[in-house]
Amino acid sequence: MSLMLDEISEQPEVLEKTIQAERLKVERVGKFLCEKDIDLIVLVARGSSDNAALFGRYLLEITTGIPVSLAAPSVYTLYAAKLKLNRTLVVGVSQSGEGADINQVLESAKNSGAFTIAITNEVESSMAKIADETLLIHAGREKSVAATKTYTGQMLFFYMLANALSDKKIAFDIIPNLAAQALKLKNEIKNLVERYVFMENCVVVGRGMNYGNSYELALKLMETCYVVAERFSSADFFHGPLALVERRFPVILFAPQGATRNGSIDLLKRLMELNADSFSITNDDEIARLSSRALRLPKHIDEFLSPIPFVIPAQLFAAFLSEAKGINPDAPRSLTKVTRTV
Amino acid sequence: MSLMLDEISEQPEVLEKTIQAERLKVERVGKFLCEKDIDLIVLVARGSSDNAALFGRYLLEITTGIPVSLAAPSVYTLYAAKLKLNRTLVVGVSQSGEGADINQVLESAKNSGAFTIAITNEVESSMAKIADETLLIHAGREKSVAATKTYTGQMLFFYMLANALSDKKIAFDIIPNLAAQALKLKNEIKNLVERYVFMENCVVVGRGMNYGNSYELALKLMETCYVVAERFSSADFFHGPLALVERRFPVILFAPQGATRNGSIDLLKRLMELNADSFSITNDDEIARLSSRALRLPKHIDEFLSPIPFVIPAQLFAAFLSEAKGINPDAPRSLTKVTRTV
Numbered sequence: 188m189s190l191m192l193d194e195i196s197e198q199p200e201v202l203e204k205t206i207q208a209e210r211l212k213v214e215r216v217g218k219f220l221c222e223k224d225i226d227l228i229v230l231v232a233r234g235s236s237d238n239a240a241l242f243g244r245y246l247l248e249i250t251t252g253i254p255v256s257l258a259a260p261s262v263y264t265l266y267a268a269k270l271k272l273n274r275t276l277v278v279g280v281s282q283s284g285e286g287a288d289i290n291q292v293l294e295s296a297k298n299s300g301a302f303t304i305a306i307t308n309e310v311e312s313s314m315a316k317i318a319d320e321t322l323l324i325h326a327g328r329e330k331s332v333a334a335t336k337t338y339t340g341q342m343l344f345f346y347m348l349a350n351a352l353s354d355k356k357i358a359f360d361i362i363p364n365l366a367a368q369a370l371k372l373k374n375e376i377k378n379l380v381e382r383y384v385f386m387e388n389c390v391v392v393g394r395g396m397n398y399g400n401s402y403e404l405a406l407k408l409m410e411t412c413y414v415v416a417e418r419f420s421s422a423d424f425f426h427g428p429l430a431l432v433e434r435r436f437p438v439i440l441f442a443p444q445g446a447t448r449n450g451s452i453d454l455l456k457r458l459m460e461l462n463a464d465s466f467s468i469t470n471d472d473e474i475a476r477l478s479s480r481a482l483r484l485p486k487h488i489d490e491f492l493s494p495i496p497f498v499i500p501a502q503l504f505a506a507f508l509s510e511a512k513g514i515n516p517d518a519p520r521s522l523t524k525v526t527r528t529v
Numbered sequence: 530m531s532l533m534l535d536e537i538s539e540q541p542e543v544l545e546k547t548i549q550a551e552r553l554k555v556e557r558v559g560k561f562l563c564e565k566d567i568d569l570i571v572l573v574a575r576g577s578s579d580n581a582a583l584f585g586r587y588l589l590e591i592t593t594g595i596p597v598s599l600a601a602p603s604v605y606t607l608y609a610a611k612l613k614l615n616r617t618l619v620v621g622v623s624q625s626g627e628g629a630d631i632n633q634v635l636e637s638a639k640n641s642g643a644f645t646i647a648i649t650n651e652v653e654s655s656m657a658k659i660a661d662e663t664l665l666i667h668a669g670r671e672k673s674v675a676a677t678k679t680y681t682g683q684m685l686f687f688y689m690l691a692n693a694l695s696d697k698k699i700a701f702d703i704i705p706n707l708a709a710q711a712l713k714l715k716n717e718i719k720n721l722v723e724r725y726v727f728m729e730n731c732v733v734v735g736r737g738m739n740y741g742n743s744y745e746l747a748l749k750l751m752e753t754c755y756v757v758a759e760r761f762s763s764a765d766f767f768h769g770p771l772a773l774v775e776r777r778f779p780v781i782l783f784a785p786q787g788a789t790r791n792g793s794i795d796l797l798k799r800l801m802e803l804n805a806d807s808f809s810i811t812n813d814d815e816i817a818r819l820s821s822r823a824l825r826l827p828k829h830i831d832e833f834l835s836p837i838p839f840v841i842p843a844q845l846f847a848a849f850l851s852e853a854k855g856i857n858p859d860a861p862r863s864l865t866k867v868t869r870t871v
Contacts, residue, residue, distance in 0.1 A: 226613060227569055227596060245601060249610045254569060254617070256598035259587060261737045261762070265788040268591045271568060275596070388730075388757060395603045415730060415757060420603070446607040 190331040203363040204325040217351020231258040232280035235334040242399030243345035250353040260288040272301035282337040284312020369499035380508040397441035407505035411516040437464040445490025532673040545705040546667040559693020573600040574622035577676040584741030585687035592695040602630040614643035624679040626654020711841035739783035749847035753858040779806040787832025
């Protein structure tokens, strides 16, 4: 059993601990930001944290109406641009808090008048020292190189922030329970990966609230399984990359009920016409019926709360597939835990 | 000879015509926007136009200091979010001007108080009717499904806008001439593609000003050559995907002189250690020396003006490789010119 699998299983507990420990702080920060009347949110991250930020972008724009930008770190680090960031909230997201470029962006943004928040797993990190406020994931050390419990911990903070910045209340309290329900798919997934042992390429598709998850699963498959995984929103997928599927690439979909349902169904019907293989993570009967394989989550899960319970089966899939392929998911070649890019 | 190759060759003329015809309008719009004191720019696009927008994002942030966000159309179309867009410039980018989702975003943004601009090749399009101002690419009809002359036409408008919104003057007048110089590589590229006829996968890397180009070349390779092309910034590339390279994927780099030079050199040295194949589009001696193959552009090209002359050899590469693989680059399977996603 890998560290990655252990850490995937810890997620309900990590999420619960983080809610309990950080709830009041997020409420206080949210109140302060509402009074400050911020009109832009910039998210800064790399790797898995950037995938969590991609989720955060959709959630924050939709629930708060404040425009969100995903920072291009090079703008600050390579080109030394000074951006006009008054009334801007800048959120750095990093498991280790030691990504040199992310920290440089946070410092530059602070100097340009932005209010800065760090979302990290390390309270003593450089990032925590730079930021005006630190939101701490209570995950304990993450030992596997493949980030799992810190990824969902980061996502949780976007729920808590969105809740604090918006009139719309978000029932993030039930997320640890939804995560526990998702973990029940473990044995089913362990069997399912047998079908994909010799998969070398695939396409991962998600949209809206689950778009970040499609990037995250693709990254996990590349890191831990050496599967070449293309990732697309189901909208962009029709702009060219569909040609790839005819080459017998399986398509993996994050396909919950809700706003993206019709798009998922259209895509699955098109894939059927092309005789392509599809595998859906879903809580919808019709989507499951149209897919070559499906992992079923409870129907009652609201689309807005789906990203964490939906990514857990994907994490399990990558971890089991890695083992089935004879790879050690905790120590992929050519990778280290902290990437210090500038 | 394909329509795609014809249209690639038309670019110096299209760029020159567009500058002459639209210069005064862009200056007038820029002056108006400076008086309006906008504090956010949102770019909205899909497909190749989105790759042009990705370039525009770097250029506009770096030269004007105004933060830029690449819109997530689903936020508006699927989730019907109303964003707070006072003092915001929203720029829609679409060759045809008929992308239904892009147009829906522009309409929603206009209703939220944004000033809207359309960059398009079709003056009578729906998009031109919605936007407050239209910047028209003077490319004539683009007949190939693979966008080339409209892609660089869109990029040109970002130069003209950046010039009008910033104190820093940009010598965009010389771009048509740089484009003509890039076209001189045609015969060399026609020979070079022989080496890649059986390439099935590759990684395309670019950073900063050439990051959008890496997405564009990857899209062209997928659309017209059915090559599975991963695209990354050289920074993100060290976060996991480097493992792919060990599987004998060639790496194609946009590697000009300037701010990204050191990063390109570090990456090429790492690739040499891994015995990986590399192919650089560059105007730097050291970078060319470290690459398995290199296409050389004139040394005097400034990094900020490199994206258009650097993408032209990439377009030629895709067009010739498509033909060498026995594919018709003008009519890829499963693709139509106007994609109507909502």
